[in-house]
Amino acid sequence: MSKPLNIIFAGTPDFAAQHLQALINSHHNIVAVYCPPDKPAGRGKKLTACATKQLALANNLVVEQPVNFKATEDQETLANYNADVMVVVAYGLLLPEVILNAPKLGCINVHGSLLPKWRGAAPIQRSLEAGDGQTGVTIMQMDKGLDTGDMILKATCDITPSDTSASLYEKLAALGPEALIDTLSLMATGEHTAEKQDDSLANYAAKLDKAEAELDWSLSANVLDRKVRAYIPWPVAQFTFIDEKQNPQRIRIWQATPLQLAHGKAPGTILTADKKGIVVATGDGALSLTSLQIPGKKPLSVADILNARGHWFTPNTPITGQINE
Template identity: 70%
Template sequence: MSTPLNIIFAGTPDFAAQHLAALINSHHNIVAVYCPPDKPAGRGKKLTACATKLLATEHNLPVEQPKNFKELSAQQTLAGYNADIMVVVAYGLLLPEVILSTPKLGCINVHGSLLPKWRGAAPIQRSLEAGDIETGVTIMQMDKGLDTGDMILKSTCNISENDTSASLYEKLAQLGPKALLETLDIMAAPSFDAIKHNTVQDNVQATYAHKLDKAEAELDWQLDAATLNRKIRAYIPWPVAQFTFTEENEKQHRIRVWSAAAEQYSGKETAGTILSADKAGILVATNNSAIRLLKLQLPGKKPLTVAELLNGRSEWFQVGNNINGLI
């Protein structure tokens, strides 16, 4: 077993909390947990703590919540913990160079991709959308760039044809904590030499995972079915792929798509045309193929199988009509 390290942990969502839980159960010492300030949530806009803070409080760990690290007082507070290393997982705040260099071993980050591919805010979603067959986590030494630091360790997992961002998130939430603990053991060894061990990222191979935008969720039936299916899986659980159905009275309904399957189709129907609609799904023509919609959600309702939906809305999805209704 390696020498215990004194660790500052910085993170926000459940993904980060799962890494914190692994550290709590390890032989390392957590000297402080950093989270963003509590945010208003719900109808009452009550200040709500993030998952990481809730876990830290449960275990009586010191919690710090600075708005940023621009103030000298915030920098001094962090330095006062005299940490060996700072572990950052989905924190959401930028760390200035003075913070990156404060802990003895610097700051390391758990990133949800195989760097240098998919640097940035949405690596899980972008890897699915692009049709990658594998992904993983990279533990890297943080520097002033965006996910550009030297790589310490990588751990890989396959992407299945049925994975959504939600399921892939869970895979990486299992993979990441193990990779983090292995990395800390490597760095805690007296023989650790970052120059010899770490791997510099090849910037030529880098791709960027742009933050998701709600506008991207609108499905374009002119795309091929495989591309549409990847988008649908990538946008679960947010923002969820959708299309706008327009009734004859011009009332519009934004319908979310929770499940679909790409199919071969060699006909010549216009993209967006409904080819069939029954309990097996709603088959829609796309560019050189077709996609079968399996689970849909009407505004304000829960997701339903197409068989359930057609019981009450079969008139919306008549064969030969456009999936978007009156345009």
């Protein structure tokens, strides 16, 4: 077993908390846990601690919550922990160079892609949306760039045709902690090496936007299927249906299947509608919608949707409920 390292951990959501739990279970020493300040949540807008802070407090770990690291006092506080390394997982705050250089071995980051591909905020969603066959996690030495640091270790997993961003998230949340512990073992012995990224192979995983959720039926069925799966659990793919009272109804798509069939219909036309699915013409092929959510309701099977709103989904009419001029 390698020697224990004194570690500062920085992270926010459940994905980060799962990595913190791996460190708690290891022989390493966690000298401090850094989280963003508590934020209002829920209908009452009560200040709520993030998943990482909750786990840290449950294990009697010291928690620090600076707004940022611009204040000299916050920089000095971190430096005074005299850590060997700082582990950063989905923290959400930019680290200035003075912080990156404070620990003896610098700062390392667990990133949810196979760098240099998909640098940025939404690597899991963008890799799925793009149709990648494989993804994984990269442990890298952090520098002042955006996910541009030298790579220490990679762990890979396949992306299956049924994966959503939620299921990929769980895969990487299991893969990342193991890769992190392996990386720390290498760093503790001084045997680790770091490979520079090839910037010419890099692309950017932009943060998801709600506007992207509205589907464009002129795209191919395969592309639309990947978007549906990439946008689960947020923002969830949707289309806007204009009902008989001319009210817009935003209908979310939770499950769909691409079909390779020739139809000769305009994209967005309902081809068939039965308990097996609402089949919609696309720019290439068709998309069978099998689980939908109408406003104010929970997600339901298409069979249940048709029982309640069958008149909304008539074959040879637009899925939007109105003719596009």
